[in-house]
Amino acid sequence: MRIVVLAGGIGGARFLRGLKQAVGPGTPEAGSEITVIGNTGDDIHLFGLKVCPDLDTVMYTLGGGIHEEQGWGRADESFSIKAEMKAYGVGPEWFGLGDKDFATHIVRTQMLAAGYPLSAVTEALCARWKPGVRLIPMSDERVETHVLTDVEGERKAVHFQEYWVKHHATVPAHAIIPVGAESAKPAPGVLEAIAEADVVILPPSNPVVSVGTILAVPGIRRAVAQTRAPVIGLSPIIGGAPVRGMADKVLEAVGVETSAAAVAKHYGSELLDGWLLDESDAASVAEVEAAGIPCRSVPLWMTDTDASAAMARAALAFAEAVREA
Ligand code: GDP
Ligand code: CA
Numbered sequence: 517m518r519i520v521v522l523a524g525g526i527g528g529a530r531f532l533r534g535l536k537q538a539v540g541p542g543t544p545e546a547g548s549e550i551t552v553i554g555n556t557g558d559d560i561h562l563f564g565l566k567v568c569p570d571l572d573t574v575m576y577t578l579g580g581g582i583h584e585e586q587g588w589g590r591a592d593e594s595f596s597i598k599a600e601m602k603a604y605g606v607g608p609e610w611f612g613l614g615d616k617d618f619a620t621h622i623v624r625t626q627m628l629a630a631g632y633p634l635s636a637v638t639e640a641l642c643a644r645w646k647p648g649v650r651l652i653p654m655s656d657e658r659v660e661t662h663v664l665t666d667v668e669g670e671r672k673a674v675h676f677q678e679y680w681v682k683h684h685a686t687v688p689a690h691a692i693i694p695v696g697a698e699s700a701k702p703a704p705g706v707l708e709a710i711a712e713a714d715v716v717i718l719p720p721s722n723p724v725v726s727v728g729t730i731l732a733v734p735g736i737r738r739a740v741a742q743t744r745a746p747v748i749g750l751s752p753i754i755g756g757a758p759v760r761g762m763a764d765k766v767l768e769a770v771g772v773e774t775s776a777a778a779v780a781k782h783y784g785s786e787l788l789d790g791w792l793l794d795e796s797d798a799a800s801v802a803e804v805e806a807a808g809i810p811c812r813s814v815p816l817w818m819t820d821t822d823a824s825a826a827m828a829r830a831a832l833a834f835a836e837a838v839r840e841a
């Protein structure tokens with residue numbers, strides 16, 4: 517089977533780890549190919565380096581280098597470079613880059629400066645990490661999510677990371693703007709993977725600043741809507757709240773209620789062929805189906821890899837049912 521997943525960082529990566537187990541050796545789906553289209557709207561230039569937080573979270577999580585509890589960055593990390601930068605008075609201090617992580621960004625920046633596109637650079641980094649999936653950035657071009665907010669009484673657009681990491685989404689978000697998206701092209705292989713997929717999965721990633729940004733790259737939304745493959749989404753919202761993080765704040769900014777049903781309707785029936793929401797939200801199944809989206813309730817807490825694998829199996833089984841119907 518050819519499986520395509522549109523992924524952000526932590527939620528996407530943890531789901532992917534389960535998906536890999538669900539189609540791993542000894543399973544009926546063994547030999548499946550997983551293509552991950554990664555969000556690059558969170559990318560930021562820091563200290564002269566190109567940092568791609570979501571691509572790295574997927575790469576480290578699937579490659580065995582992730583800081584487990586934190587969910588991003590490297591395990592067994594040290595922070596000498598950060599301390600040295602601080603000693604020079606060079607920030608920002610609010611973005612946590614460890615020494616090992618720095619090496620990834622140095623290699624990436626060096627290769628980009630030598631003229632390689634981000635997709636080729638990502639492939640080269642993955643040659644070390646062997647994530648067991650084909651990881652493609654949504655675009656080789658620079659796309660940067662900005663948030664229109666009020667900082668110190670002034671309305672201005674700030675980089676998503678400044679809003680999310682520095683301000684912890686506590687300042688008002690009036691609009692979310694994927695700067696550069698409208699003129700960006702999908703990276704080589706993205707549209708082909710979606711068109712040739714047997715199933716497309718929207719994992720429990722942030723619907724606005726992860727999956728939403730990927731869909732904002734011209735051509736990708738249409739490819740997902742038009743692919744013959746069933747498109748199955750899993751809710752990142754359980755019981756009216758994000759499982760982790762501040763997705764409610766960015767949903768509010770785009771006028772979407774923080775509920776599993778509202779997120780399904782935000783994606784819409786042109787995109788989705790099936791929506792999985794948590795069993796505790798089972799009462800909302802009818803509301804989603806009334807919007808023309810087949811819906812099922814299953815446990816959606818990714819407490820460990822087995823739980824994520826069960827979610828992946830539920831998504832694949834749902835896709836199969838949709839295909840037959
Ligand atoms: P980010 O780029 O690191 O923010 O990661 P993603 O965009 O891939 O995923 C963030 C989303 O994952 C958040 O909106 C969370 O609500 C969701 N999430 C995290 N853990 C879980 C979980 O165990 N179950 C579900 N259903 N969603 C989760
Ligand atoms: Ca992210």
